[in-house]
């Protein structure tokens with residue numbers, strides 16, 4: 001039994017002072033507020049939040065940060081750079097890169113990552129000796145960085161969607177594809193779950209999975225988290241309408257892919273009927289505001305989606321920043337810019353998106369709150385930093401940033417202490433992993 005005594009902690013009903021959290025077997029055993037520390041308690045200053053869940057990550061996109069910003073272009077020209085990077089990764093390079101990125105996320109309070117993983121095979125689409133070698137690199141990286149992982153193994157079967165239907169894969173995209181949904185499912189089924197790891201499923205998008213393949217993906221995903229990029233760009237909607245005569249959300253609905261186990265990522269360009277469809281089915285939505293801004297995607301109708309019944313989660317997606325708190329601020333900022341109103345999401349709603357809703361979307365519904373029975377994920381943030389000094393604890397989720405995180409506990413284990421990750425200098429780990437990937441440019 002380990003116990004933490006928190007100067008303040010965010011309990012299900014809000015911030016409280018002098019909170020003692022007792023942990024046994026990686027779970028919270030008891031929470032008591034208003035008492036003094038006991039002998040042997042580990043003291044945590046500031047405000048202790050539940051662990052954060054990054055519900056949408058593509059780890060390798062982190063290597064593009066600071067390398068695509070100045071040249072103009074669109075989502076589609078950015079994607080060319082991303083494909084050039086993907087072509088250079090093998091399991092060893094991916095392990096080093098993902099380990100550093102997951103450590104960067106942990107430094108910012110993330111205790112669980114949803115990795116939307118589609119870089120499966122070797123050059124030309126030739127499988128590695130272990131067809132799950134790239135997945136195993138991600139699994140090892142998360143274990144090394146001390147975070148839980150939901151590996152959202154992604155079906156990516158077509159090179160795009162034209163008016164006459166799915167397009168052929170190009171050379172880089174061949175690395176993403178298993179050929180068809182049955183072969184994809186057989187490969188994923190060979191990857192065992194283990195402590196700290198859930199195996200989920202993903203449909204890359206309606207651009208990359210032909211309509212007739214969707215039911216097989218849905219069948220395999222039953223009982224697992226299922227994620228899908230949805231209507232990130234207008235061009236996706238136009239292609240779907242031209243090819244199938246319906247919106248992407250309607251296509252997923254018809255194929256049986258919507259529901260409480262499903263998370264739609266982005267959900268930017270939606271009709272009112274799409275919003276009703278997503279909300280009515282209880283489909284979760286993952287907003288990635290810094291990526292949606294960086295790639296000029298647009299601002300989704302997130303308040304309307306929440307009001308319609310969609311739980312909202314947040315993701316760092318292409319890792320424009322490694323700061324999940326920035327995604328929460330971006331969610332509210334986008335809402336204000338689009339609506340002309342303030343306070344569209346209360347700080348407590350932002351925290352729920354960062355924590356409980358994110359973990360639930362990743363298949364860990366027992367996580368994300370400081371309450372008995374929950375996984376023991378604790379994130380202490382400083383209240384006296386240049387960013388947080390003077391703030392009321394109730395409003396901290398709307399002003400805090402990753403550098404304010406001092407301590408991170410995952411399943412009862414301390415991963416970050418005094419602002420330092422157990423792996424050491426994360427900036428140096430990132431530099432050593434990223435620079436070789438660009439050595440020939």
Ligand SMILES: [Zn+2]
Pocket residue numbers: 056058116229265317318
């Ligand atoms: Zn994405």
